[in-house]
Amino acid sequence: MFEVFGGATPQLRSHSDKESWHNAMMQLLAIRETGTIGEVVEYLRTHRKPRLPDNVEKHEQELLNYDRTVDAEIPRRLKELEKLKDIPYSEVKSLRRYLDGHSPFETKHGVKGAEFENVLVVVGRGWNQYNFGEMLGFAGEQMLPAGKEDSFERNRNLFYVACSRPQKRLAILFTQALSPEALATLGNWFGVDTIEPAP
Numbered sequence: 001m002f003e004v005f006g007g008a009t010p011q012l013r014s015h016s017d018k019e020s021w022h023n024a025m026m027q028l029l030a031i032r033e034t035g036t037i038g039e040v041v042e043y044l045r046t047h048r049k050p051r052l053p054d055n056v057e058k059h060e061q062e063l064l065n066y067d068r069t070v071d072a073e074i075p076r077r078l079k080e081l082e083k084l085k086d087i088p089y090s091e092v093k094s095l096r097r098y099l100d101g102h103s104p105f106e107t108k109h110g111v112k113g114a115e116f117e118n119v120l121v122v123v124g125r126g127w128n129q130y131n132f133g134e135m136l137g138f139a140g141e142q143m144l145p146a147g148k149e150d151s152f153e154r155n156r157n158l159f160y161v162a163c164s165r166p167q168k169r170l171a172i173l174f175t176q177a178l179s180p181e182a183l184a185t186l187g188n189w190f191g192v193d194t195i196e197p198a199p
Contacts, residue, residue, distance in 0.1 A: 020049070021049055024047050024049035025049070027043065027047075028040070028043060028044070028047075028049075031043050031089070032089050032090075032093065033089075033090070034090075035088075035089050036085060036086055036087060036088055036089060037084055037085050037086075037087050037088075037089050037092060038084075038085025038086060039089070040089050041056065041060060041085065045057070045060055059081060062078065063078050063081055063082065066078055108121070108158050108161060108162040111161065111162065111165050112161050114165060115165055115166075115167055116165055116166055116167065117166065117167050117168050117169070118166060118168060118169045118170075118171075119162075119163075119165045119166035119169070119170050119171070120171045120172075120173060121162045121163060121170070121171070121172045121173070122173050122175065123159075123172060123173065123174045123175065123176070124174075124175040124176055125175070125176040129154070130154070130155050130158060131151075131155060132155055132159055132174075132176075133174070133176050133177070133178050133179065133182050134151075134155070134182075135151075135152055135155035135156055135159065136159075136178065136181070136182035136183075136185040136186060137178075137179045137181040137182040137185070138152050138181075139152075139156070139185045140181055140184055140185045140188070141181075172186075172190075183195065
């Protein structure tokens with residue numbers, strides 16, 4: 001199949017080929033445990049078992065061939081690539097586990113449809129698209145201000161997603177100051193006695 005598609009995948013023709021691949025993979029696994037991204041990439045680049053993706057290989061060659069004597073200021077993307085290579089590969093593995101859903105932390109968007117025994121929702125003001133404090137303030141009003149309908153609905157829906165995930169216990173931590181109107185809405189929805197002000 002690889003020959004038909006013009007690939008250059010190495011063939012396993014003998015037991016020694018299998019042994020060579022096995023040893024290469026064992027070394028790679030060891031480097032992944034204690035090495036950096038750069039060490040993993042360099043191992044793959046030199047041993048070619050398995051081969052680096054063409055795009056990664058291209059960037060590696062570009063960095064290797066960059067002549068620092070011609071221009072002292074290295075291009076930004078190559079500088080970022082250099083910095084990336086110093087990061088422990090274990091962080092890549094941790095990111096992969098997180099993206100696969102093996103983490104106690106998640107974004108409000110990422111938990112849609114999921115359920116957990118206990119949930120802590122952290123609500124802050126660091127995101128331009130969402131202002132839960134404003135939404136809670138508007139929720140108690142009879143009429144929304146003009147032009148705020150879409151924003152209110154977007155915030156309300158995401159707040160509902162985050163707060164409807166627990167099977168037993170829910171705690172909401174607000175890291176932003178809330179207006180008296182927003183606090184009143186929380187009191188109506190969750191009970192006044194459940195609200196504890198910051199010390």
